[in-house]
Amino acid sequence: MIYLIYGFQLPVIKKTLKNLISKCLNGEEINDFNFEKVSSRLVLVQDIVFDAMSLPLMSSHKVLVVSEPYYLSSEKEKTSLDKDQDYDKLVKYINNPSEHTDLIFFLEAKNVDTKNEVYKAIKEHGKIISQEVLTENMLMSMGNSIFVKKGVKINENALEELVHRCGDDVAKFTNEANKLCLYKNEINIDDVKIMVSLRLEDNAFNIVDALINNKINKALKIYYDLRINKEEPVRLIALIASQFRFMLEVKYLISLGYNNAKIADILQTKPYRVDRTLKTTFNIKYNQVLKVQEYLFDLDYQIKSGNKDPYYAFELFLINFNDIAK
Known part of the structure; x- marks a missing residue:
């Protein structure tokens, strides 16, 4: 049988892999005769096919795990092996796999290339296991x-x-x-x-919340703490702009009469984030948010163009927020 396990949370997909290996071996203890693991960054796909076709020694069945199959990822990258890879041979094997080998492709990635011929072959003749969404x-x-x-x-x-x-x-x-x-x-x-420190996203939200509630000193304190930890203003600007954009979306959906749960479903986010944002949106108008968005877009451009010092410019944004949002 052919399997593809993929996802971006390594601990989660590792557990999935462990359970699948145990299932394939019917609970037998892993040893050198029934288990092998190779890396796609070191081994050509045609050599992987050869290993998969080879009969297991002193065992009736074996599991072959192929880690880092970069050619299945949606994020394309080049390696020194590319010019020698024979993907047609791998596709042919997947279409007619060995009965004594379970071949498992293990990929740490958020998305896969669904147009890839190897992926298509696995989808048709094997089983694809993607990381479940964690609640x-x-x-x-x-x-x-x-x-x-x-x-x-x-x-x-x-x-x-x-x-x-x-x-x-x-x-x-x-x-x-x-x-x-x-x-x-x-x-x-x-x-x-x-x-446990807050995530940068949460600190960005707290800055936005402080600004909207006219607590400029609180926003500055959060920023100074982040600066001590060497957080870059450009990254903060992107997160804060994203939060204001999210606020616009929530305001619009509220105007259409949707409740919090429905808004979370439409925007594919957690209800908790919608609830927090709603508490903030009542203190700022739609056109004010648009003004802030425009200012942040220009600020980001000016910093990246080298026209403004990022730390000083971002601090001025915080200090002058009330004037910017008028």
Whole structure:
């Protein structure tokens, strides 16, 4: 059987791979005779075909995992192997695979190239397993498992705050949970706020919220803290502009009579983000948001053109926000 496992959260797809290997081997312990792993960056596809066709020694079945199959990713890249790759041979094998080998392509990527001939062959003759969308409930469950295994207690509010601060970054979530386990045996929300830093996206939202609510000093403090951590103003400008653009979309959909849940569904985001944005939108008008968007677009251009110092220009934007949004 031929499989393709792909996704952008490595811990998630690694777990999927582990479960699939166990299933393919019927629970047998992995050894040198029934399992092999190769990298597409080091091995030609025709050599992978040769390995897949070779009979397993001292075993009736084997699993061959092909990591980093870059040719299946939507983000194209060139490697030194490209000129020697025989993709036709790989496609022919996928169309008529060996019965004694399970061939698993394992790709860490958000999207795949659906027009690629290898992908088309796998889709027709094999099975494609994409990373499932992680919900907050799934992350909460994952977090509970981590803390229970470590013998650490964490209350629900603290766990919710941890999920919020890590978003859908499973690797960060796992690392931060393990760090908290080393910190104390009983974790509360204050511990999470002390130990786990906010994502840059959340800091950008907090800056926007402070500006709209005329708390310029608070916005400046957040910016100064981020500057200490060497965050670039250009990146902040992009995130803040994105938040204002999201605000425009929410305002428009609200005017059409949609509720929060429907807006979250239309914009493909979490209801929590819509709820937070709505609380802010009441204090700023549609045309004011447009003015801010236009200013940020010009500011980004001026900085990237070298006409303005990024740190000084961004600080002036924060200080003069009320005049900009008039």
